[in-house]
Amino acid sequence: MIEMNSRANTVYPIEKIYVTSEPQDSQWGQPSASHYSLWLIGNRLVGDPIAGVYVPSTDTKSLDSRAAEDIIAPVTTLLNASLYLKHVLSQVPESAMLTVDEIDALTNFISEPSTSFTYDTHELYDHNDYA
Amino acid sequence: MQLNADRINFAKLDRVYVDAVFVIASHVPGSKDKFRADRMWARLIATKVKVCVSTLLLDELWYKAIYLFHKRDFAGQDFPKSDPSLPAKYYAEIEKLTLALLNLPNVELLPTPPQVQLFVDNTMKLMKTESLYPRDAFHIAMAQAYGIQYVISNDAHLKNLSLATPLIIGF
Numbered sequence: 502m503i504e505m506n507s508r509a510n511t512v513y514p515i516e517k518i519y520v521t522s523e524p525q526d527s528q529w530g531q532p533s534a535s536h537y538s539l540w541l542i543g544n545r546l547v548g549d550p551i552a553g554v555y556v557p558s559t560d561t562k563s564l565d566s567r568a569a570e571d572i573i574a575p576v577t578t579l580l581n582a583s584l585y586l587k588h589v590l591s592q593v594p595e596s597a598m599l600t601v602d603e604i605d606a607l608t609n610f611i612s613e614p615s616t617s618f619t620y621d622t623h624e625l626y627d628h629n630d631y632a
Numbered sequence: 633m634q635l636n637a638d639r640i641n642f643a644k645l646d647r648v649y650v651d652a653v654f655v656i657a658s659h660v661p662g663s664k665d666k667f668r669a670d671r672m673w674a675r676l677i678a679t680k681v682k683v684c685v686s687t688l689l690l691d692e693l694w695y696k697a698i699y700l701f702h703k704r705d706f707a708g709q710d711f712p713k714s715d716p717s718l719p720a721k722y723y724a725e726i727e728k729l730t731l732a733l734l735n736l737p738n739v740e741l742l743p744t745p746p747q748v749q750l751f752v753d754n755t756m757k758l759m760k761t762e763s764l765y766p767r768d769a770f771h772i773a774m775a776q777a778y779g780i781q782y783v784i785s786n787d788a789h790l791k792n793l794s795l796a797t798p799l800i801i802g803f
Contacts (some may be wrong), residue, residue, distance in 0.1 A: 595678035615661030
């Protein structure tokens with residue numbers, strides 16, 4: 502993608518549409534300053550204020566469905582993991598002694614509960630037999 | 633005798649040795665003991681108890697994890713333990729599990745005890761006097777060699793040890 506000034510024409514013969522907040526682009530609008538672009542680095546949610554919106558003109562998927570795949574799903578996973586860990590820590594008398602780094606390490610180590618696959622740990626004690 | 637974790641003052645513990653199933657119960661989703669294991673991991677980390685593991689634990693951990701991943705992906709099928717493709721197939725998940733464990737702040741990977749002949753002799757003695765299978769005997773001998781007084785495990789074979797130490801804490 503070639504970088505374009507936000508005040509340049511929004512329709513450019515050889516480039517895809519670049520949406521600005523200029524009046525002629527009002528059909529798209531501009532996200533408010535409170536909107537952020539979010540992504541995951543490991544289990545950490547990071548984000549930057551949205552500075553612009555780029556929609557490939559050949560993309561037939563709606564913004565809503567793109568958001569569901571790219572933003573909402575990973576955020577939901579992260580929130581579930583955080584809520585679960587919060588629940589665990591609420592049952593730990595010493596949890597106030599945990600540092601941020603220790604909570605990060607626990608978040609990486611402890612998985613979310615699964616309902617689709619379950620196992621009894623006692624069966625694992627009999628699985629040491631190599632071929 | 634197995635000690636009840638709820639009656640343990642973790643702040644008074646120095647070090648514990650843990651078994652592979654305790655690690656798996658927290659990290660591999662789906663364990664019926666998950667919440668109890670997670671709560672104990674959080675208590676161990678919060679109270680700065682040193683959690684000791686060994687290469688023997690990693691051996692068991694990886695094998696049991698491969699078994700579980702296969703069970704998850706091929707429900708109802710027998711585990712093909714002779715299939716040489718399985719370690720590579722599940723390598724990414726094994727790597728993630730191992731890094732997550734070793735990156736926990738209080739986890740320490742113990743080397744084989746320096747007095748290795750004494751360690752082997754004690755392991756053999758435990759097999760005889762405590763009727764332990766080789767791997768369980770190695771784990772207990774490892775804890776003894778490093779003066780670790782507690783082992784976290786739900787292994788039924790360790791419930792009736794007659795030893796003064798280590799004591800077994802269930803999760």
